[in-house]
Amino acid sequence: MKLEIGYNHDFEVREEVCTVAAGRAFTVLYLSDLHLTGFSGPTVARLMATIDRLNPRVLLLGGDYVDSAAGFRHFTRFVEFIAGRENVFVIAGNHDVFFGVQKIKQLVEANHLVWLADEPVRICLDGRRVQITNNGTSDRPEDVDFSVLCLHQPVDVAALPGRYELAFAGHLHGSQVVLWRSGQGLFPGRLFYRWNRLKTTVGNCLYLISKGLGDTLPLRYNCKKDVVFVTVKPHSQRP
Structure with missing residues (x-):
């Protein structure tokens, strides 16, 4: 367990795999x-170096x-990068409401860059038709192969009308203090926030x-900051 007070502590890259039926x-x-x-x-510099190293095909910024x-x-320096x-x-x-959403937009x-508002955006990745949305209320057209939901605050994905293969959220910061963890989530925050977990x-x-990259109150215990890096690949493809 580790206590972190102040700014610019390191963050981890959480690597996950999302398997699909076919495609590159x-x-x-x-x-x-x-x-x-x-x-x-220093945090921004490390983040830029991490993006250079990982070189993701899709980059999602989740707010705050x-x-x-x-x-x-x-x-501004990060956005220009x-x-x-x-x-x-x-x-x-x-x-972002407090600082000014319009200024950030x-x-x-x-x-x-694409400001993702109410309407979903569709892109093509090596022939795969991918839809990205942020509100969970948009229909999924029949010609979409893969759908991504990019949220700030976690919600119950099962209650949304859309269908998704991959969803992201932040906002909870892991509750900043983690005394124990299990497959059910990060505690004690999980007792108060249903989605205070790493994945489901x-x-x-x-x-x-x-768990986010920073905090307004810069204090964490056993709750390392992170970014989430996902490889989407077919079942048959080896790592």
């Missing part, structure tokens, strides 16, 4: 809850980016919950 493999990286401040420069004006400068990448999708978190769109399977959907 591709990768998805989800990151969320940066809560950047003026002290966050900035806690201060100085943090927005670091976020990923601006040249394809298939980058950005959603707002609840905390303008930065994202000025750098030609809901029907045919792999549901992954990130």
Whole structure:
């Protein structure tokens, strides 16, 4: 167990595999809850190096980016760094309301990234038709091969009308203090928050919950920060 106080502690890359029936493999990286401040420069540098190393085909940003004006400068540097990448999708978190969703959206769109709002977006990855949405209310057309749900705050995926193979959420930070963990989740936070867990399977959907990259109150115990890196590949393909 480890106590972390302050900013710029390291984060882990949680690697997961999502198996599908057929098609070429591709990768998805989800990151969320940066809560950047003026002290966050080293974290942003490590995050950029991690993205360079992993080189995901799809990059999902799950909200709660900035806690201060100085943090927005670091976020601007990060957005400009990923601006040249394809298939980058950005959603707002609840905390972004306080700093200004419109300001964040303008930065994202000025750098030609996709601000994922109410309407889903479809892309083609090596012939596979992939739909990405953030609200869970959109229908899934028959011609979509693979559907990804990108959330900030976890919800019950089984209660949504859409069908997904892969879903991500953040927001809970693992509750920042973890005294014990099991297949049911991270405790004691799991006693209060149903989705305070690392992953679960809901029907045919792999549901992954990130512990985030930063905290407004910079204190954690046994709750390492993370990004979630998923390889989507057919059942028959070896690692």
